[in-house]
Amino acid sequence: MKNGQLITIKELVKDYPVGKGYFRALEDINLTIGEGEFAGLVGPSGSGKTTLLNIVGSLDVPTKGEVNVLGQSIGSLNARQSANLRNHSLGFIFQTYNLLPVYNVFENVELPLLLLKMEKDKRRELVDQALEWVGLQDKRKSRPAQLSGGECQRVSIARAMVKSPKIVLADEPTANLDAKNSHNILQTMEKLNQELKTTFIFATHDDKVIQYLHRKISLDDGRVVNDEQIIKE
Amino acid sequence: MITFIIKGLIRDHHRSLFPIIMVTIGVFITVFFQAFMGGFLTDMIDSTARFSSGHVKIMSRAYAENSDQVPNDLALTGVNELMTKLKQEYPDMTWVKRIQFGGLLDIPDENGETRSQATVAGLGVDLLSPGSTEIKTMNIAKSVKSGRMPQSPCEVLVSNDMAQRLGINLGESATLISSSMYGSLAISNFTVVGTIHFGIEMMDRGAMIVDVADIQQVLNMENAAGEILGYLPDGVYNDEKSQMIANKFNQKYADSVDEFAPVMGTLKEISNLSDYLDLANNMAATIAFIFVIIMSIVLWNAGLLGGLRRYGEVGVRLAIGEHKRHIYLSLIYESICIGLVGTVIGTALGLTAGYFMQKYGLDFSSTMKNINMMIPLVFKAKITPVTFYIGFFPGLLSTTLGTALAGIGIYKRQTASLFKELET
Structure with missing residues (x-):
C-alpha cells in the first residue's frame, strides 16, 4: 500500500x-482507490460493476492483471486467505439486506465479531457503537421482520461497519428503498465515511446514490469510460 | 458461536422441530422394536430352554436321531449314575431328567366306562423330590389354574384346556394308556389334582404333568429317562459356554460305537433356533443399521430442503468471511444438537412404551391356536442395557450423516456469484 492507496x-x-x-466482463481496468474515498462504480446493467466489486471484495479472481487490496494480491489468495481478508477488512452491504431472520438486530450485527472470536464484552461494546452510528439503539431486540426496509438496510450497514473495516462494498444499496429512506441511508454512510475514514465503494445506477458520490467511475461494456472526482460544496 | 447456533435452532422451528420429530420417531421405533423383539426372542428361547431343551440336553444317540418321535424305547439308561457324574463335573449347573411320552387319557364314568378320552403329550418331571428345581424352572406352581400341586405319587396335573374339553373334575381318576420302554402296553391310573395353564399353546393344548418317578414306573423306565437337561448357573443361555460343555462331554464318547451312548447337544442345535438366536444376537446392530440408513436418507432430504431455505444465510456468512469448513461444521454441530434432543426424547418414549409392553404384553393367544412352537402367548418386551443406548446410533449417526451429505453443497458454492444470488 502506497500513499494511502487501499486498492x-x-x-x-x-x-x-x-x-x-x-465472455469478457472486464477489460483493461486500471484504477487506484485510496483511504476514505466515497466512490461509485456507475453504469448500465451488464457494464461490469458487480464483477469488479466481486473481485475487489475477494469473492472472485481476475483472469489477467493485478488487483491488490490492502496489500494482498487477490489473484494469489486461496479460499481461506480470501475469507480471512473479507472477515477482517471488508464489509458488505447488499441490495436485499440479507439479515438472518431468526436473530434480532443485535445478534445480526454481532455475527462478524463472533467470526473474529472476539470477547463478549468487546462485542457488546462494538455492536452498541455500530447501532448508535446507524441510530438503531432502541431496536436492538427487534427481529428483521419487525423493521421497515430502511431500518433493515441500516442494520445491514451496522453489520458491515461493526468490525471497523477499511473498505465497505455496497451493491445497489438503495434499490429496494423509497426516496426518503434512500437519502437517510446514504447520509448515514456518508457520515461514517467522513468520521471513520472508511472507504465506501458502490456499484449503482441509481441517481440518488450518484448524487452523494465523491468519485464516479463510469463503466461501459467492461471498460472504464470515465473516472471523475466530484467536488462537494 | 455455539450459543449463536443454539439460539438459531430454538427460534427456527423449521430447522429444529421437524428434524427433532423425525429423529424422535425413528429412535422411538428403534428402541421399542429392539425391546419388543429382544423380549419376544428371549421369551421364546427361555420357554424352549425351560420346557423342552434345557441349555444343553443329553439323549442317547438313537433317541437323538429320532427325537421328534419321542422314542422312549431308545431312552438313556443308567441315568442316576450319569447324573451323579454330571453333578460332580459341573457342580454349578442344574441337571434334571425328563421323560416325554404320548398316550391316551381316558376319563371313566361312575361305572368305569369311558366317559371321555383324548390324546395327551405328557411330561415326566421331578415334582416330588425335596429340593427339586423343576417346579421353579417350569413355573409350574404359578401356572396351576385350579386345584393344587401334586403332593404324592400318582397325582397329576392336566392342562386346563384339556380338563374343560374332557369335563375332568378335580380329584377324579384318569387312566393313561401308553406304551412301555419295551413296547408293551402300559396302563396306569392317576388322580387329577389340578389344572395348569402355561401360556404356551403347545404345552396347553393337551399336556399332562406327572412326577418323573411315577412315569418311570409306569413305562418300565427304572433308572432310564428320555432326556437329561442341563441349565447354566445364571439361568441365561450362553451358546459359547454350552457348546464348550457339549464338546467336552461328547469327546468322552467319541470312540464309542454304541447307539445308546449319550450325546449332548446345545439349545441352538437341538431346538432349530439357531437362526433366531443369531437374529437375537444381531438384533440391536441390525435395527440400528436399518434405521441409520432410512433416517439418513430422510434427514439428508430434510437437510437439502433446509439448505434451500438457508441459502441466503449461508451466502451472507460466506460473504462476510466465514470459512466454508466453519459453516459446514456449524451445520454438523446443529445436527448433533438435534440428534441428541431427538434421541433423548425418542429413547424416553421408547423405554416408556417398552416398559408397559414388558409389564403387560400383547396377548396373541386367539391367533395361535394350533402353533407347534414354544412361543409364549403373551408377547412381552424386554428392556436391557442395550435398549438404553441403541437409539443413539440412528439418532446421532443419521442426523450427522444426513447433514454431512446435504452440507456438501456449501463446498460447491461459488463465492463469485454471491452478490447476484443474494440480490434475488
Whole structure:
C-alpha cells in the first residue's frame, strides 16, 4: 500500500466461460482507490460493476492483471486467505439486506465479531457503537421482520461497519428503498465515511446514490469510460 | 458461536422441530422394536430352554436321531449314575431328567366306562423330590389354574384346556394308556389334582404333568429317562459356554460305537433356533443399521430442503468471511444438537412404551391356536442395557450423516456469484 492507496488495479481482465468460448466482463481496468474515498462504480446493467466489486471484495479472481487490496494480491489468495481478508477488512452491504431472520438486530450485527472470536464484552461494546452510528439503539431486540426496509438496510450497514473495516462494498444499496429512506441511508454512510475514514465503494445506477458520490467511475461494456472526482460544496 | 447456533435452532422451528420429530420417531421405533423383539426372542428361547431343551440336553444317540418321535424305547439308561457324574463335573449347573411320552387319557364314568378320552403329550418331571428345581424352572406352581400341586405319587396335573374339553373334575381318576420302554402296553391310573395353564399353546393344548418317578414306573423306565437337561448357573443361555460343555462331554464318547451312548447337544442345535438366536444376537446392530440408513436418507432430504431455505444465510456468512469448513461444521454441530434432543426424547418414549409392553404384553393367544412352537402367548418386551443406548446410533449417526451429505453443497458454492444470488 502506497500513499494511502487501499486498492490498486492494473490491466485487469475478467473472462467468463460461455460454451466453448468466453465472455469478457472486464477489460483493461486500471484504477487506484485510496483511504476514505466515497466512490461509485456507475453504469448500465451488464457494464461490469458487480464483477469488479466481486473481485475487489475477494469473492472472485481476475483472469489477467493485478488487483491488490490492502496489500494482498487477490489473484494469489486461496479460499481461506480470501475469507480471512473479507472477515477482517471488508464489509458488505447488499441490495436485499440479507439479515438472518431468526436473530434480532443485535445478534445480526454481532455475527462478524463472533467470526473474529472476539470477547463478549468487546462485542457488546462494538455492536452498541455500530447501532448508535446507524441510530438503531432502541431496536436492538427487534427481529428483521419487525423493521421497515430502511431500518433493515441500516442494520445491514451496522453489520458491515461493526468490525471497523477499511473498505465497505455496497451493491445497489438503495434499490429496494423509497426516496426518503434512500437519502437517510446514504447520509448515514456518508457520515461514517467522513468520521471513520472508511472507504465506501458502490456499484449503482441509481441517481440518488450518484448524487452523494465523491468519485464516479463510469463503466461501459467492461471498460472504464470515465473516472471523475466530484467536488462537494 | 455455539450459543449463536443454539439460539438459531430454538427460534427456527423449521430447522429444529421437524428434524427433532423425525429423529424422535425413528429412535422411538428403534428402541421399542429392539425391546419388543429382544423380549419376544428371549421369551421364546427361555420357554424352549425351560420346557423342552434345557441349555444343553443329553439323549442317547438313537433317541437323538429320532427325537421328534419321542422314542422312549431308545431312552438313556443308567441315568442316576450319569447324573451323579454330571453333578460332580459341573457342580454349578442344574441337571434334571425328563421323560416325554404320548398316550391316551381316558376319563371313566361312575361305572368305569369311558366317559371321555383324548390324546395327551405328557411330561415326566421331578415334582416330588425335596429340593427339586423343576417346579421353579417350569413355573409350574404359578401356572396351576385350579386345584393344587401334586403332593404324592400318582397325582397329576392336566392342562386346563384339556380338563374343560374332557369335563375332568378335580380329584377324579384318569387312566393313561401308553406304551412301555419295551413296547408293551402300559396302563396306569392317576388322580387329577389340578389344572395348569402355561401360556404356551403347545404345552396347553393337551399336556399332562406327572412326577418323573411315577412315569418311570409306569413305562418300565427304572433308572432310564428320555432326556437329561442341563441349565447354566445364571439361568441365561450362553451358546459359547454350552457348546464348550457339549464338546467336552461328547469327546468322552467319541470312540464309542454304541447307539445308546449319550450325546449332548446345545439349545441352538437341538431346538432349530439357531437362526433366531443369531437374529437375537444381531438384533440391536441390525435395527440400528436399518434405521441409520432410512433416517439418513430422510434427514439428508430434510437437510437439502433446509439448505434451500438457508441459502441466503449461508451466502451472507460466506460473504462476510466465514470459512466454508466453519459453516459446514456449524451445520454438523446443529445436527448433533438435534440428534441428541431427538434421541433423548425418542429413547424416553421408547423405554416408556417398552416398559408397559414388558409389564403387560400383547396377548396373541386367539391367533395361535394350533402353533407347534414354544412361543409364549403373551408377547412381552424386554428392556436391557442395550435398549438404553441403541437409539443413539440412528439418532446421532443419521442426523450427522444426513447433514454431512446435504452440507456438501456449501463446498460447491461459488463465492463469485454471491452478490447476484443474494440480490434475488
